[in-house]
């Protein structure tokens with residue numbers, strides 16, 4: 708039975724994906740809500756993951772995702788991947804362990820998703836695009852073909868990344884931005900064309 712780390716918004720959305728996909732969920736792992744019930748399921752502390760149990764980190768912040776995944780791996784957990792049955796994932800696409808793909812997402816041909824990456828609802832990812840670890844593509848964003856999204860990069864809701872561009876490590880593309888040039892490491896860009904926030 709799957710444990711979902713994080714009982715906040717993305718964690719509960721991950722539960723929705725699991726229910727739609729027919730994946731049984733044991734409960735949530737969340738320090739803040741430990742001992743309570745969320746959506747009728749028990750919440751434990753992350754350190755209480757049963758050894759060998761599958762887990763998925765349902766948290767948007769890549770830094771928190773990294774910390775939790777490390778802790779849960781050390782506790783003997785096994786990262787699992789969840790794909791909504793109404794998402795389209797091309798057959799030759801590779802999803803590393805720990806990925807979450809929500810309903811209405813379309814992940815196209817020959818895409819590689821790195822570990823613990825998330826593609827939220829109605830987002831699209833074009834052919835030959837490569838994700839590092841813990842990449843997040845928020846709802847309705849469109850990542851074009853042959854894009855490189857480095858570790859911990861985030862693409863905000865409704866943003867567009869043009870084909871062949873690179874989004875650097877821990878960079879953040881603001882909601883609605885249109886990325887026409889490569890985005891440097893740890894830089895937040897907004898607008899059309901996207902420019903670093905001042």
Ligand SMILES: CC(C)(COP(=O)(O)OP(=O)(O)OC[C@H]1O[C@@H](n2cnc3c(N)ncnc32)[C@H](O)[C@@H]1OP(=O)(O)O)[C@@H](O)C(=O)NCCC(=O)NCCS
Nearest residue numbers: 845846862863864865879880881882883884895896897898
């Ligand atoms: C880019 C972003 C990270 C900046 O967050 P922030 O640093 O807290 O920025 P603030 O809200 O303080 O806004 C600072 C300024 O930038 C502007 N701004 C913020 N986000 C913007 C965006 N996406 N596009 C254009 N301008 C933006 C604000 O209007 C404000 O301008 P002002 O100073 O002239 O009033 C954030 O606004 C964003 O787009 N996040 C993505 C949200 C998302 O996709 N969520 C999905 C959840 S399901």
